[in-house]
Amino acid sequence: MxxxxxxxxxxxxxxxxxxxxxxxxxxxxxxxxxxxxxxxxxxxxxxxxxxxxxxxxxxxxxxxxxxxxxxxxxxxxxxxxxxxxxxxxxxxxxxxxxDPLIRWLILDGYGFHQAYFHTDRYVRDQRPSTGLGWPWGPAGYLQNAVDQGIGRAVWFVAGTDPDLAATLIEKFPHQRRPDLFSGTGLAAAYACGARADELEQLAHRAGPYRPQLLQGVAFAAEARELAGLTVEQNRLAVRTLTGLEPKEAALVCRRTRPQGPATGDDYERWRRAIADEITSRGERQNP
Missing domain, CATH: 1.10.10 (Arc Repressor Mutant, subunit A)
Incomplete structure (x- = not known):
């Protein structure tokens, strides 16, 4: 780290x-x-x-x-x-x-910054982001995107300890946990830092938010594959959490990506489509 x-x-x-x-x-x-x-x-x-x-x-x-x-x-x-x-x-x-589809990642980065440098306020006290202003998409989705970044930061704040990361997320209101687990999944598969048994524990602790956790893992695989930067630590994380190779998880992201001009809700629809397919494929491989 x-x-x-x-x-x-x-x-x-x-x-x-x-x-x-x-x-x-x-x-x-x-x-x-x-x-x-x-x-x-x-x-x-x-x-x-x-x-x-x-x-x-x-x-x-x-x-x-x-x-x-x-x-x-x-x-x-x-x-x-x-x-x-x-x-x-x-x-x-x-x-x-x-890019109108993935510009929400900018708010993801903003959320990571706030959680990492103002951890007490944004992680331990679970304060929402207010007054930021975001005219480039539905205002109601702003907190979701920021929470995805906070979730990534949680992996670092927790020192890649899955139990501590899950415990921190579980202190947040239920409606914020899907985006937080998504961000944590992305960090666990992109930055890595955990053994296979620890990653399995992270998936277990995610519970009903496991689909969102796996969506974040798929995003990590796509980011690594697109850049040609997939290393063995990434392969271990993606295989352990999804049952797929990074190339396969990245292909899910590419296949489900909306075509044509993006609308304000396309990013979330894309994320849900990824979560649904990654989860269903994992269930078929591990009945």
Missing amino acids: ETVGRSFLEGYGHAVGTRTVAELEHCLAGVPERFRGFAYEGAAMGATVLDAIPGTGGRRLAALLSGQGRHHVYMAYVGIGWALARLPRPLWPDIGRT
């Missing part, structure tokens, strides 16, 4: 310290595969912050996302959310230019 944090900071530093995106991409390519996604997450935050400074041209993030960053779009969008948590609202990037 410490290496995850260092890799994030390394990516941030490269984003603000290099002269060109080509140089930035060269630096990021030197980060080990297991941690390179976190470096891209940090780089997206750094690029967003850099673009907000007058006189910089405001084009570093767009260039990153149109280059090698397009393969790391899941983590990059999360990194933009980190920047939103640090920048005053007038300096936010133009969210309207992001």
Whole structure:
């Protein structure tokens, strides 16, 4: 987990310290595969912050996302959310230019930041997010997206201890737990840090929220596969939790992804379709 944090900071530093995106991409390519996604997450935050400074041209993030960053779009969008948590609202990037289906991951990143740096307020006291404002989709879904990021942060706050992670989530109101377990599943399969028996315990503790946990695992598989960064630790996590290989779980995400222009509710419908298929396939393989 410490290496995850260092890799994030390394990516941030490269984003603000290099002269060109080509140089930035060269630096990021030197980060080990297991941690390179976190470096891209940090780089997206750094690029967003850099673009907000007058006189910089405001084009570093767009260039990153149109280059090698397009393969790391899941983590990059999360990194933009980190920047939103640090920048005053007038300096936010133009969210309207992001992919309308997955731009909710930006709020996921915002939620992770808040839970990680304000743990007592957002995790232990279960405070909801208020006053953020989000004109790029249904306002009623804002807390859901933020909770998905809080759930990811819980995996880190709990030190990858599945029992502690589940105990923290169980203190939240019932209606928030599906998104929280989804985020925890994503972190458990993307960042890893747990043995197979510990992952099995996480699935057990998820109980009725296991479909959402597995949806998060599938998202992790897709993010890793899209970037070409799947390593053995990811394979162990995805196999243990879903009974599928990462390529198979990623294919579920791609096959169920809505086609055509995205509407405000498509993201949640997509997540539910993933959860339904991953869960049913796992039940068929483990009757």
